[in-house]
Amino acid sequence: MTHEDRGHYAGKHPQRKIDPVVVEKLEKLKDINQITCAAAHRVASDLNISPKEVGVQVDLMELRLVQCQLGLFGHTPGSGQSDKEIRVSDDLKLRLEKATKEGRISCKACWDIAREFKMSRMDIGSVCKKIDLRIKPCQLGTF
Known part of the structure; x- marks a missing residue:
């Protein structure tokens, strides 16, 4: 999704419906209209469902995923940035x-x-x- 699509995530899943059990867990962990990658994965683990299914539910709730655990997106400036000096064996x-x-x-x-x-x-x-x-x-x- 592009920046222009922000807030229209549910459109990626026109045939899918909200799962109230997943949504209840996500509601407890969200912050305003966003949820961290770690929190979304925690929900998947707690409910023993795939992260992909949680991601669909996040989209249906129109939540923005932030703080990617690999540092790829959703971090405030100065945090979550890649280490350009990292050594690679x-x-x-x-x-x-x-x-x-x-x-x-x-x-x-x-x-x-x-x-x-x-x-x-x-x-x-x-x-x-x-x-x-x-x-x-x-x-x-x-x-």
């Missing part, structure tokens, strides 16, 4: 390249590799940016 670069399909790596693969290499998700996002590796798709369906 040969092993990490090889592992990321192995998980890449058609020039992209999924958000989920980044999370798994971060865990595997005992790195923060933000650092994996920085590494991907540094080696020009595009992260897509998002587990929540944002990108």
